[in-house]
Amino acid sequence: MKKSSLLREKFIVLSCTVLMLFFGYQAEGQSAESLATATIAVGITETKDTQTPTGGDLAFGTIIPGSSTGTVTIVPSTAARIYSGSVQLVSSISGPATFTVSGTPNSSYSVTLPENDLITISNGSDTMEVNSFSISRSSGSSTLGSDGLASFRVGGKLEVDANQPPGNYTGTFAVTVAYQ
Numbered sequence: 001m002k003k004s005s006l007l008r009e010k011f012i013v014l015s016c017t018v019l020m021l022f023f024g025y026q027a028e029g030q031s032a033e034s035l036a037t038a039t040i041a042v043g044i045t046e047t048k049d050t051q052t053p054t055g056g057d058l059a060f061g062t063i064i065p066g067s068s069t070g071t072v073t074i075v076p077s078t079a080a081r082i083y084s085g086s087v088q089l090v091s092s093i094s095g096p097a098t099f100t101v102s103g104t105p106n107s108s109y110s111v112t113l114p115e116n117d118l119i120t121i122s123n124g125s126d127t128m129e130v131n132s133f134s135i136s137r138s139s140g141s142s143t144l145g146s147d148g149l150a151s152f153r154v155g156g157k158l159e160v161d162a163n164q165p166p167g168n169y170t171g172t173f174a175v176t177v178a179y180q
Contacts, residue, residue: 044103046177049151054095058130058156058173061094063087065164076136076155087160096136096153101177105148108180111135113154114173121158121171128169132157142180 048056060072066086073082076096083089101109113133120127137152144150154175 044101044107044109044177044179046099046101046175049098049100052095052098053093054097056098058097058154059094060158062090062092063158063160063164064090065160066162068162070160071157072160073132073157074155076134076153079153085160086162096155097175098153099151099175099177101144101150101152102148103144103179105144105146107144107148109142109144109150109177110180111142111152112176112178114175119171119173121169123165123167123169126165126167126169128161128164129159130156130171130173131159133173 050056058074060074061081063072063083064087066088068086070083070085070087072087072089073084074080074094074096075082079095081089081094103109113135117133118129118131120129122128133154133156135152135154137150142150
C-alpha cells in the first residue's frame with residue numbers, strides 16, 4: 001500500500017503542477033504603440049473695423065420721414081444706401097458695419113447675425129426697427145486667408161414710420177463668428 005500511496009502523492013503533485021502551469025502561466029502578449037495627437041487652434045475673434053467712415057457701425061445716415069412709412073437699406077457689398085416709400089435721404093455718412101476676423105489660417109468660419117433678424121433702435125421712447133440683416137464677405141467665402149484674416153460687412157433695412165420723431169436713434173446688435 002505504500003506504493004499506491006506514493007503513486008497517489010505523485011499524481012497529486014503532478015496534477016497540482018499541471019494546474020499551476022496551466023492557470024498560473026501568463027501568455028506573453030503582443031503590444032503595439034499608437035501616437036496621441038492634438039492640434040491647438042488660435043481662438044477666432046472678430047473686431048469692429050473702426051477705420052471706416054462709419055467707425056465700423058451700421059449707419060443709415062440722415063433721413064427725413066414722410067407722411068407715410070418708408071425704408072432705408074444699406075447694401076453691405078456696395079455700401080449703397082437705398083430708400084423706398086415716403087422718406088428722403090440727406091447727404092450724410094452712411095454704410096455697413098465692418099468687421100475683421102482673425103484666427104487659424106485657412107480655417108472655415110461661420111457668421112451668425114442678430115437673432116430673429118430684428119433689433120430696435122431708439123431715441124428715448126421713440127423707436128425704429130432694423131431687420132433683413134445681410135452679409136458681404138471680402139473673399140466671397142467663409143474661409144480665413146493664409147494670414148489668418150478675413151473681413152465682412154453687415155447691412156440691413158431700417159423701417160421708418162410716418163412722421164417719425166426727429167433725433168439720434170441708436171441700438172446694438174450682436175454678430176458672432178465661430179469655427180465650423
